[in-house]
Amino acid sequence: MRHKFKALKAAFPYTIPVMTGYLFLGAAFGILLNSKGYHFGWAVLMSLFIYAGSMQFVAVNLLTSAFNPVYAFFITLIVNARHLFYGISMLKPFKGTGKFKPYLIVGLTDETYSILCSTEPPEGIDKTWFMFLVTLLNQIYWVTGSALGGLIGSLLTFNTTGIDFVMTALFTVIFINQWKAEKKHIPAITGVVVSVLCLLIFGPDNFIIPSMALIVLVLTMFRKNIEEGI
Amino acid sequence: MTLTVSQSLVLIAVIALATHITRGLPFILFPENKETPRYILYLGKVLPYSAMGLLVVYCLKNVSFAKSPYGIPEAIAVLCVALLYLWKNNTLLSIGVGTVVYMVLVQLVFI
Numbered sequence: 001m002r003h004k005f006k007a008l009k010a011a012f013p014y015t016i017p018v019m020t021g022y023l024f025l026g027a028a029f030g031i032l033l034n035s036k037g038y039h040f041g042w043a044v045l046m047s048l049f050i051y052a053g054s055m056q057f058v059a060v061n062l063l064t065s066a067f068n069p070v071y072a073f074f075i076t077l078i079v080n081a082r083h084l085f086y087g088i089s090m091l092k093p094f095k096g097t098g099k100f101k102p103y104l105i106v107g108l109t110d111e112t113y114s115i116l117c118s119t120e121p122p123e124g125i126d127k128t129w130f131m132f133l134v135t136l137l138n139q140i141y142w143v144t145g146s147a148l149g150g151l152i153g154s155l156l157t158f159n160t161t162g163i164d165f166v167m168t169a170l171f172t173v174i175f176i177n178q179w180k181a182e183k184k185h186i187p188a189i190t191g192v193v194v195s196v197l198c199l200l201i202f203g204p205d206n207f208i209i210p211s212m213a214l215i216v217l218v219l220t221m222f223r224k225n226i227e228e229g230i
Numbered sequence: 231m232t233l234t235v236s237q238s239l240v241l242i243a244v245i246a247l248a249t250h251i252t253r254g255l256p257f258i259l260f261p262e263n264k265e266t267p268r269y270i271l272y273l274g275k276v277l278p279y280s281a282m283g284l285l286v287v288y289c290l291k292n293v294s295f296a297k298s299p300y301g302i303p304e305a306i307a308v309l310c311v312a313l314l315y316l317w318k319n320n321t322l323l324s325i326g327v328g329t330v331v332y333m334v335l336v337q338l339v340f341i
Contacts (some may be wrong), residue, residue, distance in 0.1 A: 013322075016238050016322055017313055017321070017322065017325045020244060020329075022339070030267055033244065033262070036231070037231040037340055038231060038233075038238070042238070047241065049243075049246040050242065050245050050246045050247045050249055051249070055249060057314050059241070059242070062234060062241060063231075063232070063238055063241060064232050065232070066231075067233055067237045067240075067241070069241055069244045072241055072244050072248075073244050073245075073247070074248075076244070076245045076248035076252075077248050077251065077308045078253040080248065080249050080253075081251045081252060082252075082281070082284065082285075083252040084252055084255060084256060085280075085281045085284075086253070087253060087254065087255060087256030087257055087282065088256045088270060088273050088274045088277055089273075089274045089275070089277045089278045089281070090274075090326035091257065091260055091266055091270070091271070091274050092258075092271065092274055093257060093267075094257070095262055096262070097282065101257075101284075101299055104259055105250075105253050105254050106250050106253055106286075108253050110285055111329050113262070113281075114282065115277040117280075117281075118278065123293075124248060134340055135306045136286055139332045149274075151272075153303065154258050158336055160333075161331045161333065161336055162303075162329075162335070162336040162337060163329065165291055165328065165329050165332040166325060166329045167309060167326040168289040168304075168307075168308065169307070169308075169311045169324065169325040169329055169332075170325055171282055171286045171289060172286055172312060172315075172328075173311060173315050173321050173324055173325060174271065174282050175282040175283060175286055176312060176316065177321075178278065178279050178282060179279075179316075183278065187276040187279035187280045187282065188279040188282070188283055189275070189283075190278030190280050190283070190284035191279060191281060191282060191283025191287075192284075192286070192287060193283075194280075194284075195283060195284045195287035195288070196287055199287060199291055204291040207291070208284075208288065211284055212284075214282065215277075215280045216273065218270075219272075219273065219276055219277070219280065223269075223272060225257060226276060227272060229263045
């Protein structure tokens with residue numbers, strides 16, 4: 001029991017930015033879904049079983065158009081394709097996590113991934129429990145936010161415009177942190193330059209998959225060069 | 231509600247399934263009990279760096295430099311986060327201040 005509590009104490013501070021983001025964005029999702037005639041139970045159901053922020057906003061559109069599950073399936077694959085990268089990078093860290101592994105995989109959102117791929121738990125903390133608790137805490141925030149949004153969202157009078165920037169800020173900090181930790185900057189530079197380039201060419205709705213393909217291509221081309229630096 | 235309850239449930243199940251496929255596929259293709267190809271391990275090691283760059287761009291994808299406010303609030307706030315982090319090396323401080331700066335900019339300055 002003691003090592004679980006220690007892991008919780010170690011995990012919680014890393015999740016504070018995500019808590020802010022997920023509570024408010026979750027609430028925004030709950031409010032939006034509620035405005036389409038779905039009571040808060042639906043928001044909770046979706047946050048429990050889909051648990052993918054931007055996709056759940058897309059899902060609201062899908063739920064309010066003509067019923068087309070095949071289209072929904074493919075649009076979800078496209079919107080969430082970036083998760084493939086996360087899985088590939090977590091193959092090794094998730095190795096040997098046993099019964100926790102399925103949950104670690106289905107809970108691998110952008111934000112959870114950004115924490116897990118950039119953080120080594122402090123000395124003496126069980127790594128599996130640390131990763132599990134980061135994932136669980138984040139999902140608790142998201143589900144709580146969605147439920148509150150669906151229930152009492154309309155009572156919120158505080159202007160939250162711009163609060164979603166908390167995620168951008170989190171990724172920016174992790175990006176800098178990773179930059180400082182590495183001697184070879186090709187992967188980081190590739191990520192930014194290729195994405196910006198693809199964004200300019202393909203536009204905001206279609207740039208992720210070309211970016212991913214091009215990133216893999218560049219990293220493959222520079223493999224020898226990069227591996228010597230690691 | 232446009233759809234019926236059962237149509238909604240089917241749709242949610244399909245979206246959940248597709249999401250879990252994107253998250254689980256690498257683990258299905260490269261199971262623990264088989265040796266993972268070295269190339270994949272290499273990708274796994276370097277992708278986090280590229281993915282974080284991609285995520286930052288993804289967050290800012292709808293910013294337009296062609297029309298007002300020309301991405302100025304985003305530029306100021308990102309710069310604020312970066313400089314504060316380089317200076318104080320404090321994650322929560324940088325994120326907190328950056329977010330408040332951004333909210334003030336979009337709510338009060340660049341309306």
